[in-house]
Amino acid sequence: MSATTPIQPVDDAVMPRSRSRSLPVFDPLLALAALGLSACSYVTLNGLGGTGPALAQRQALYDGGGLLLALLISRFDYTRLREFKYGLFGMMVLLNLVVYAMPAVANAHRWIPLPLFSFQSSEFGKILIVVALAAFAVDRSRRLHEWRTTARIMLLAILPALIVIPQPDLGTAMVYVAVGFSVLFFVGTPFKQIGAVIGIFAGAIVIVLVVAPAVGVHVLHGYQLDRLTAFLNPSSCSNLQPGAPNPCYQVQQSVIAIGSGQKTGLGVHAYQTRLGFLPVDYTDFVFASIGETYGFVGAGVVLSLYALLIWRTLRIVAMSKNLFGTLIGAGVVAMLMFQIFVNVGVTIGIMPVTGVPLPLVSYGGSSVVVTFIAIGLLESIYIQARMAQAGKGRALIN
Amino acid sequence: MSVPPEERRPPLSPQLALRVAIAGSFALGMFAIIFFRLWFLQILSGNQYVQAAAVNRLKDVPIAAPRGEILDRSGRVLVDSVRESAVVISPESLPVPVSLAALNTIEQPPRADNVLYDRLARVLGMHTRPVRCHLYVAGVNTFRLSPIACLVGQQVSLAPVQDVTVASGPQQVPTAVEFYLAERQAQFPGVSIRHVYTTNYPYGTLAAQVLGTVGQISAGELGSSPYKGIPQGSIVGQSGLEAQYNSFLQGRDGYQQVLVNAFGQPVSSISTQAPAPGENLRTSLDAALQRVGQNALAYSMSVNPSPFNPSPGGAFVAMDPVNGQVYAMGSGPSFNPGDFTHPMTQAYYDAHYRNASSDYPLLNRAIQSAGPTGSTFKPITATAALQSGVWAPNQLFDDTGLYCVGVGISQQCRHNAGHAVYGVIDLRAAIKFSSDDFFYNLGVRLNPNHPSRHPNGGALQLWARRYGIGRPTGIDLPGEVSGTLPTPLWREQRNLLEYQCDTATGPFKYSNPSGTQSGPRRLPGWHRSPKHPPGGCGIADGTNRPWSVGDSENLAVGQGDVQVTPLQLADVFSAVANGHDVPTPHIGLDVQSANGTVLQTINQPAGHPITVNPFYMDEIRQGLREAASWPGGTSASVFSSFPEQVYGKTGTAQYFNAQHVQTDYAWYACFVPPTATTKPIVIVVWVEDGGYGAIAAAPVARQMLSQWFFGRPGPYSGPWR
Secondary structure (H helix, E strand, O other), X not given: OOXXXXXXXXXXXXXXXXXXXXXXXXXXXXXXXXXXXXXXXXHHHHOOOOOHHHHHHHHHHHHHXXXXXXXXXXXXXXXXXXXXXXXXXXXXXXXXXXXXHOOOEOOEOOEEEOOOOEEEHHHHHHHHHHHHHHHHHHHOHHHOOOHHHHHHHHHHHHHHHHHHOOOOOHHHHHHHHHHHHHHHHHHOOOHHHHHHXXXXXXXXXXXXXXXXXXXXXXXXXXXXXXXXXXXXOOHHHHOOOOOOOOOOHHHHHHHHHHHHHOOOOOHHXXXXXXXXXXXXOOOOOHHHHHHHHHHHHHHHHHHHHHHHHHHHHHHHHHHOOOHHHHHHHHXXXXXXXXXXXXXXXXXXXXXXXXXXXXXXXXXOHHHHHHHHHHHHXXXXXXXXXXXXXXOOOOOOOO | OOOOHHHOOOOOOHHHXXXXXXXXXHHHHHHHHHHHHHHHHHHHOHHHHHHHHHHHHEEEEEEOOOOOOEEOOOOOEEEEEEEEEEEEEOHHHOOOOOOHHHHHHOOOOOHHHHHHHHHHHHHHOOOOOOEEEEOOOOOOOEEEEOHHHHHHHHHHHHOOOOOEEEEEHHHHOOHHHHXXXXXXXXXXXXXXXXXXXXXXXXOOOOOHHHHOOEEEOOOOOOOOHHHOOOOOOOEEEOOHHHHHXXXXXXXXXXXXXXXXXXXXXXXXXXXXXXOEOOOEEEEOOOHHHHHHHHHHHHXXXXXXXXXXXXXXXXXXXXXXXXXXEEEEEEEEOOOOHHHHHOOOOHHHHHHHHHOHHHOOOOOOHHHHOOEOXXXXXXXXXXXXXXXXXXXXXXXXXXXXXXXXXOOHXXXXXXXXXXXXXXXXXXXXXXXXXXXXXXXXXXHHHHXXXXXXXXXXXXXXXXXXXXXXXXXXXXXXXXXXOOOEOOOHHHHHHHHHHHHHHHHOOHHHOEEOOOXXXXXXXXXXXXXXXXXXXXXXXXXXXXXXXXXXXXXXXXXXXXOOOOEEOHHHHHHHHHHHHHOOEEOOOEOEEEEEOOOOOEEEEOOOOOOEEOOOOHHHHHHHHHHHHHHHHOOOOOOHHHHOOOOOOOEEEEEEEEEEOOOOOEEEEEEEEEEEOOOOOOOOEEEEEEEOOOOOHHHHOHHHHHHHHHHHHHOOOOOOOOOOO
């Protein structure tokens, strides 16, 4: 097989078709992981103290709404979305541009205020870009050997990322790029080109972090740069310029919180969380709160659920009935993995501070609903694959 | 195990399988890293982080303990503690925490802190304009800071972990301000209202130097013997009785361990250790006598007719001549110790306490300033002459107004003060009229024949030593000086020092850049000392001059090199008054609890017995009695009308003052002995640059005696009025 051959999941005609009537309507393990994480989120937020219980109730509402959306989406054939790729991509760009016209909240243009909740465009952009890039990649899947294909798909990811960065939302921008990279990876782009993309990223990081500041161009905000350099050089936090804000403070407090949780956690005596030493303990540092309150055991449960989630997603990637499904799954798995590993990595001090939510666990309507939409899509891919297996050509009953 | 068919993986294209496997391996690797990191943080290093979290959230908030009170002999409160509300800033809880390192590198406080300082200043009605501010940091130490920023900087540079009191007391922190700040804690991070005890002085400047000041424990005091175990930032006695009896007076601060949130605001209390208030000290001081003495001394210093009006200093001591209890001790100029209980600007401190123009009010001149006593030394000379047999009580001396020793060109003659001629007099009359010639004569007779064989001098030095000259009296106050009793050995030592200084050798080999210090070793920045012409250092009067008979003549009349503190002179006259004992003066009587129960009686130290033939002592006392009040006596103009039997001696010492001008130091020493009254008392008064003792010093003593015996000072009886 040539390296440029598009990956084409084989519709298996050889599968036995017995027991087709008792086919599950969705992947139960994927659903279990999603619901389990939602439950962890509720328990964690409820135990934060202060406004925690109120957040937990709203989060439960978002979970319910997201779950309904997921159930609905899972009943549709995702394949139809290919037709709307230009509309989806355009909507994503538009939504991300509209926020700049909205009033700033805490110096950030990220939200569109709606009656019930604030709509975070960049979050919804995640799922839109996954579907749009998957569709574009499918269209180009016969010309994968061309560098233009690779460049075009990466540019389609980088363009919205550049729109999102000044909101400012560096984390989401990096998610977009990760989604683009993952789609490229799973569509079957030759490893040579994958390697070249990685090389270009490495070069870009060097330019942004080293060269650009040296010539006076500041791509990143000062605090973003500080966090990155603080991560790369932790000793810079122990001998700070007097009076300068400590760029390591958040991570130091987070690591103290997680470490002090020990085996089984401190429960109501999780003072790092409850007395406000832990910053944004309901979103970016919610994992530290879990680690302090429920210890190694609690953190292990949450991580196991994420492992389950990723395993099932990769399995759906592998079993999809068509390339479009594979690539949607690829985009979703990139989105989930990036957010999980970066968010958890930040809280345990092995990643530079980047504001990305922990899927389904961090408080936030947009993030929760988008993740459930993604899971609905995955279930749709799963169901369609099963249907294809069970009876090739049989019409989908809906 | 059989797998349901729908769970079987469909066959994959190998390429997709490979890429899914790569992604799965990557995920697996990441999860493994995260798990091992969590294992390390939570299981292996958990305890360390539990402690770090505790440091974060637990804070000890001190609960101030009041200092004990200082009472006078009848229980009047001289010093007490008042509870006040204070606005304090915790430097480590400011929006941008302030540390010592920060002070060393930045000239202006961080903006966020400055905004807070200005907001607080407006609430407290303080200025926000920058003023000159000295910080105790290396390098550049003068900044232009707003007053609050200056206070924070100064405190942090002294004691980095200590909270800074910005304002205290009802004037600076009215109740309304207290409530305003308490209700808006979120707007004032790092600012809190604390209840503190401030030392209070109901009588203002009364006995300021004796009571002493309080202040924050300094880096040098921390851990040193009298202050062992006292934590940094504590308020301790810095001088006087406050320092001497600090272990009783200082309470033990309590503390409350509280849970604080990330903004440093207390959330709840964990445990409380109640403060233990300090114990009260009852002293032998008599507040009324002290007040009269201080007023009279200040008056005398302000009106004395010398060219150095007002007099730069003065002192008085009143004590019981039998047991050494000090009734009053004052030093002029005085000051208000309350200055030291509130933040003071550098300029204020310099102007009022440090510069020469302030006349150094912190100095307790009664024990820390020694000078020649003039004729008040004569009872010592008389004792030495009578006891050693060089003169007999009734032996007569022809005072021609001129007394000469030697013959020919080496003949040196001296005359009485005012060129007086007293004719044929005995010892009693010599004391009465204060005949210098008579005592020059005794000095010559008491001078050892071969001074070099008597390094410690002759009978005159022996008896001076027995009376306590040249050694500290042992009073229960810190910083007492011992004064000087000149002897042949002492003169040799002075000559040696003069020689070493002139030739820049020994302890004078190297000196610091400003020339104020010298030593045998070259310290960093020091240089070789300059040489001086012989005698140029002024340590000895002349070059290698040996002990001469003139030294004895000087000593016999209390002139020249002899240096005596007012308290030492009071001890001498106490011994004359009681006839057998040089008492050890003391002030502390007992330690009481807050409700007045005596917890501990302070040991009254024994005196130094002195054995003098009672007949001789009577002679001397009679001379003093006649000198004080009898017609022709040196202070008769002051005491002739005084109803009690006063025994007294004037003294007028020639001295080169700080401006190197010869002036007269006025002394008066007197007593009413136990044989004449049930409440014997000895009083010594000293006025620098005061002129004649009878004019500047004796009237002060009279007012004090009047207060002591009759409860009122009476009119000031200076002869010039």
